Amino acid sequence: MSSGNLYNSSNKGKAVLNLDLCAPMPVEAVPLMAVGSGEPAVRSSAEAMPAAATMAAAAAAAVIRPGGSQSQQLDKSLILLVKCVMQHCVRAMEAGNTEASNNALAALSSVSSLDGDPIQRLTSAFTEALARRALEPLLQGLPWAIKEQLRRPPPPAYADVARQWFHTLSPLLRAAGLAANHAIVKALEGEQDVHVVDLGGANPRQWVELLRLLAARPGGAPSSSLRLTIVSDHACFLSCATGLLTAEATRLHVPLALNPVRSHIDNFSAAVIAALGVQRGQAVVISSTLQLHRLIADTTIVSHRHAGRQHDETMTRADALLHVLRDLSPKLLVLTEQEADHNDGEGRGLWDRVDSAFDYYAVLFNDLEVSRVPRESLDRAVVERLLLREEIVDIIARDGAARRERHEKLLRWVPRMLAAGFQPALVGMDGFKETTRLADRLSDGDGQRPLYRVVKVKEKGCFFVHSCWTPMFSVSLWQPAPGDHE
Missing domain, CATH: 3.40.50.150 (Vaccinia Virus protein VP39)
Structure with missing residues (x-):
């Protein structure tokens, strides 16, 4: 078989991180609760978003305890609350309701943290992904260079380095x-x-x-x-x-x-x-x-x-x-x-992609927690922000040939x-x-x-x-x- 024009060139980049291949591999862990994949029974319209988002955010904030124990199990009720707000955000974006989607993003931001527990850190990544998607229709009036900066993922070398730390x-x-x-x-x-x-x-x-x-x-x-x-x-x-x-x-x-x-x-x-x-x-x-x-x-x-x-x-x-x-x-x-399965298919839309991706990455974020990697660890930040977070943004915010994480x-x-x-x-x-x-x-x-x-x-x-x-x-x-x- 002739390979023909199999491949096209892609952007290349140089990583600025050092990779210590000789770092010890942790082998201890603590119990982990299975993550439920049930879909929240929320079917209200996008116009109801402000009240729903406020209620869900308040409830979520009451559940989250920043700085909690690293052996914390994933809270299924908290996951459902976050999903409730995300679903309203998706429905609002699909309906073109900018005010409702902004309210939902604000509610998600209020319970997000780059340095908190696994669900706070995960919610932060999904909030960024949804915000980037909400911003896409507004990019038409921006200069080309700014649009490309917002759309372009980090160079593959960055993900390669982060993936090695993920293995570790x-x-x-x-x-x-x-x-x-x-x-x-x-x-x-x-x-x-x-x-x-x-x-x-x-x-x-x-x-x-x-x-x-x-x-x-x-x-x-x-x-x-x-x-x-x-x-x-x-x-x-x-x-x-x-x-x-x-x-x-x-x-x-x-x-x-x-x-x-x-x-x-x-x-x-x-x-x-x-x-x-x-x-x-x-x-x-x-x-x-x-x-x-x-x-x-x-x-x-x-x-x-x-x-x-x-x-x-x-x-x-x-x-x-x-x-x-x-x-x-x-x-x-x-x-x-x-x-x-984070792709669109028969009967599947953006919310299905968000829903399944949230369940999947909740396990990965929590595994970093129960593996006793300190929350303030730079290595953990590299994995979460340069690998897992970028994958989430790619799955949620990008479509067509721009989405690589298929x-x-x-x-x-x-x-x-x-x-x-x-x-x-x-x-x-x-x-x-x-x-x-x-x-x-x-x-x-x-x-x-x-x-x-x-x-x-x-x-x-x-x-x-x-x-x-x-x-x-x-x-x-x-x-x-x-x-x-x-």
């Missing part, structure tokens, strides 16, 4: 990475010429753990070659990751060849695919961590040639890239994505993967018990109800990482399906 502070993705590593080691049994390709998003600690697992396997580490390609748009990150992995490989006596590639998935091109350095005869593993969903917003035309005839097909850039990756004949493709549940990824020529890889999970033990260590002290769980669906080649009873991330394993997929 939140145990969810660490559990996902550990389970994925055990699947990779199982798939590579007996292989001596191994090439692991990280398309971006993974934490270097995951690959440190993979080196240790490969070194400890019965046959030892690959004796011929172990090549690791890491893609990132952040030069400092690539440098730090290279130093960390080189030192660990030396300590373990693993013959490691590192191939850093300066790029971002938004900018992938045929030249970037070539820079990955995949060669015939290698046992190739491709890993994508919270990356591919960013390409669902764009479409491209891909040329196929079959039976001597050429035809063009329009597909998303995510689908086009999956076809290209399938042509690399990987032994295993590991896909990690948010287990969430999260889809695994149920939607399955047909996408099948259409690209992949099939589930039913890889054995001999080391799955170690992942379960990690989740147990992160669970509540009495062990009666786990805080974190990893649920395996063996016959489907996937597993889910749960916070309490809420699935937050899916990790699915794929291999090329037999047959002609030109």
Whole structure:
């Protein structure tokens, strides 16, 4: 298959934050109450917003206790109150009622705080997102430079740095990475010429753990070659990751060849695919961590040639890239994505997007709290404001090709993967018990109800990482399906 005009260039930027890859990973947590997803029974008109907003804000302010205990559980009644005001805000914006939407935003601001408890911090992020959306119709009269400044997200490098801190502070993705590593080691049994390709998003600690697992396997580490390609748009990150992995490989006596590639998935091109350095005869593993969903917003035309005839097909850039990756004949493709649906669809509108996103990010904000990260921590501020907050703004305030965070549940990824020529890889999970033990260590002290769980669906080649009873991330394993997929 010809890659054609798969990708377009995107803005690049330099992060100003330093990334300490050697910071310790917290492994303790306290109990977390499951977040309810019930929809508030509010159906009043947008004109009723001032009174409703005032009442809800007053009630919410009475519930919130700034500076409370870090073991505070999420208050379901408070969540419903905040949702009540947000729903009125959305309805007012849809009705073009500027006064009502402003009143709702003022009510939300009164119970928001960048430094408060998880719901206050989360409400602050959603208030900004809704305010940006409310401001959009007013941008027509502003100078072009101001409009672009308001609409443009931070450079991808900023999110890359913040995501690494998210891996460090939140145990969810660490559990996902550990389970994925055990699947990779199982798939590579007996292989001596191994090439692991990280398309971006993974934490270097995951690959440190993979080196240790490969070194400890019965046959030892690959004796011929172990090549690791890491893609990132952040030069400092690539440098730090290279130093960390080189030192660990030396300590373990693993013959490691590192191939850093300066790029971002938004900018992938045929030249970037070539820079990955995949060669015939290698046992190739491709890993994508919270990356591919960013390409669902764009479409491209891909040329196929079959039976001597050429035809063009329009597909998303995510689908086009999956076809290209399938042509690399990987032994295993590991896909990690948010287990969430924050897109519009049949019968779904803006409020459905706001509602589901609030439930999802409430769990992530609270996980940072119960992981005992201090509220005044700069690292926590980086994660909340440069990663989670920006994702929320993207989901709520942007539409069309401008919205990159197109999260889809695994149920939607399955047909996408099948259409690209992949099939589930039913890889054995001999080391799955170690992942379960990690989740147990992160669970509540009495062990009666786990805080974190990893649920395996063996016959489907996937597993889910749960916070309490809420699935937050899916990790699915794929291999090329037999047959002609030109």
